[in-house]
Amino acid sequence: GAGRGGAGRGLGRRGGARCGQPRYSRARGLACRLTARGPSAAQPAGRDQRDQRDQSSAAPRPLQLRLRAAGARGDRGLLLARPPRLPSAPSPCCRRQLLPDQLVLLLEHLLEQKTLSPRTLQSLQRTYHLQDQDAEVRHRWCELIVKHKFTKAYKSVERFLQEDQAMGVYLYGELMVSEDARQQQLARRCFERTREQMDRSSAQVVADMLF
Numbered sequence: 001g002a003g004r005g006g007a008g009r010g011l012g013r014r015g016g017a018r019c020g021q022p023r024y025s026r027a028r029g030l031a032c033r034l035t036a037r038g039p040s041a042a043q044p045a046g047r048d049q050r051d052q053r054d055q056s057s058a059a060p061r062p063l064q065l066r067l068r069a070a071g072a073r074g075d076r077g078l079l080l081a082r083p084p085r086l087p088s089a090p091s092p093c094c095r096r097q098l099l100p101d102q103l104v105l106l107l108e109h110l111l112e113q114k115t116l117s118p119r120t121l122q123s124l125q126r127t128y129h130l131q132d133q134d135a136e137v138r139h140r141w142c143e144l145i146v147k148h149k150f151t152k153a154y155k156s157v158e159r160f161l162q163e164d165q166a167m168g169v170y171l172y173g174e175l176m177v178s179e180d181a182r183q184q185q186l187a188r189r190c191f192e193r194t195r196e197q198m199d200r201s202s203a204q205v206v207a208d209m210l211f
Contacts, residue, residue, distance in 0.1 A: 100134050107140035111147065121150045131156045135164050139171070146174045146183060154186060161190040165198050172206045184210075 098106065110116065110124075121144065125131065130141040131153075142160045145153045157175075161168040168190075175187035188210055195203050 098128060100137055103128060103130070103133060103137045104140055107137065107144060111140065111144060116144070116148050118148075118150055118152070121145070121148060122152065125153060131159075135160075135167055139164070139167050142171055143174060146171070146178060149178075149180060149183070151182070154182075158186065158190055161187075162194050165194055166202065169202055169205055173209055176209050 107130075125141075130137060133141070138156070138160050141153075142157045144150070145157055157171070161171060172187050172191065175183045178184075191206055191210055195207075198206070
């Protein structure tokens with residue numbers, strides 16, 4: 001009876017140990033078994049990834065195939081061909097036009113310069129379309145033409161004198177003060193065309209300057 005009781009107590013202790021085993025001990029055992037199998041199980045996967053990378057790097061790309069074929073044929077045109085250039089963006093000066101007040105300030109600043117080349121004046125006219133601006137801008141532009149004797153734009157001066165007669169009185173004086181025979185002839189020709197359309201006081205002032 002004592003032996004059985006002791007055995008029963010022993011079984012109870014062993015069973016209690018099994019039944020009362022903490023859960024984290026089971027988790028630790030599972031983790032240990034997985035860790036023990038890890039390197040041997042993970043090694044083939046790493047080899048497969050390296051093999052895939054090696055195969056992808058070793059596989060020739062379409063461009064490489066074309067270059068190899070061109071080299072075999074002796075086609076130097078493909079081997080030496082350069083990629084096409086993208087069109088250059090327009091300069092900011094061409095993309096953004098100045099406001100009339102800004103153009104007036106620009107032209108007044110240029111009027112203070114002693115000399116301007118015909119190339120500069122032509123570029124200025126082409127960039128800002130000065131002949132199509134308002135009267136204030138065209139007036140400064142005509143002064144710049146007269147000062148630097150830009151003969152290619154004399155038509156703009158004639159147009160201004162005929163269409164903006166009130167503002168053209170001062171420009172008649174500029175044409176005559178220059179003492180340039182061609183400019184003086186231009187002033188007299190424009191006055192003969194427009195004197196009948198001008199008011200009496202303005203026509204008298206211009207006549208006194210011209211004759």
